[in-house]
Amino acid sequence: MHKYLLAVCVCSFSLNASAQASDPCASASNTIEVNECAQKVLKEKDGELNRAYQALLKSLNPSMAGDTTDYASVKRELAEAQRSWIKYRDSDCSAKYKFWEQGSIRGAMYLSCLKERTEQRTAELRKWAEM
Numbered sequence: 001m002h003k004y005l006l007a008v009c010v011c012s013f014s015l016n017a018s019a020q021a022s023d024p025c026a027s028a029s030n031t032i033e034v035n036e037c038a039q040k041v042l043k044e045k046d047g048e049l050n051r052a053y054q055a056l057l058k059s060l061n062p063s064m065a066g067d068t069t070d071y072a073s074v075k076r077e078l079a080e081a082q083r084s085w086i087k088y089r090d091s092d093c094s095a096k097y098k099f100w101e102q103g104s105i106r107g108a109m110y111l112s113c114l115k116e117r118t119e120q121r122t123a124e125l126r127k128w129a130e131m
Contacts, residue, residue: 031104038111045118052125053082059129089117 025037057078060071093113100106 035107038108042111042115045115049118049122052122056125056129085121
């Protein structure tokens with residue numbers, strides 16, 4: 001029962017906070033609309049993540065004469081880290097989906113988790129590219 005009460009509170013707070021922050025999903029009025037909008041937002045965030053990842057890869061090249069960094073190795077490690085991160089993100093958010101699977105909020109919680117993790121990783125990649 002506590003999960004459901006919490007979900008109602010979280011949803012009410014999220015919707016109010018989201019509407020104030022110009023959330024494109026704030027006008028969604030039912031579960032289907034919320035999930036469809038959240039999927040669109042996630043797709044956009046995934047695109048941002050992919051662009052940040054590609055930009056970082058492109059930036060990993062010798063920048064000065066005498067640079068002895070093994071950039072091929074760095075790129076391989078980064079690719080492995082990205083694959084591992086995707087597995088982490090998907091598993092972490094799947095756990096949240098399973099926690100909420102008895103309620104209609106499960107999809108929104110899952111998609112929100114994916115969006116949040118994707119935004120975090122995008123920020124990490126962008127910060128690294130600035131170094």
